[in-house]
Amino acid sequence: LRGSCFIFSVYQTWDEGLAITAAAWARNCLFEHNVDLKDVRRMHATFSSVGENLWAGFPASDFNVRSAIKSWVDEVHQYNFDENSCSGVCGHYTQVVWASSYKVGCAVQLCPNGVKSTSFASREGAIFVCNYATALRGGTSLRG
Numbered sequence: 001l002r003g004s005c006f007i008f009s010v011y012q013t014w015d016e017g018l019a020i021t022a023a024a025w026a027r028n029c030l031f032e033h034n035v036d037l038k039d040v041r042r043m044h045a046t047f048s049s050v051g052e053n054l055w056a057g058f059p060a061s062d063f064n065v066r067s068a069i070k071s072w073v074d075e076v077h078q079y080n081f082d083e084n085s086c087s088g089v090c091g092h093y094t095q096v097v098w099a100s101s102y103k104v105g106c107a108v109q110l111c112p113n114g115v116k117s118t119s120f121a122s123r124e125g126a127i128f129v130c131n132y133a134t135a136l137r138g139g140t141s142l143r144g
Helices: 016-026 065-078 091-097
Strands: 004-007 010-014 051-057 103-111 125-133
Touching: 016 103, 016 125, 051 065, 051 091, 065 091, 065 125
Parallel strands: 010 103
Antiparallel strands: 004 010, 051 125, 103 125
């Protein structure tokens, strides 16, 4: 996961601090957003905001970084560029391609006892957490 992620003609570079925060949250094996997102200083010392995408699945052996990110990017089909609106779930997509999201840090966690708040909470699974700086905050600044 380290290095640069080339997404929609703009580079996002790896941030170890965001990755550490993602790993710490992923260790909870909980498919819910980090409660500290509301207190950005607890997420990262230098960014004004941090966004987050989550993916969870089972069996854990099915986890693949590319397919997890693709599941977020595939939400593009629900995004209306002319109206800057969404006809369903597309917040994961917009966070990935948001023009001001120039840093990313991710982590995957094996959850032998399951990922809480999922339909497979009693089965071994995996959770993948990506944190982005800066976070998606209104406006129309998508890269494309």
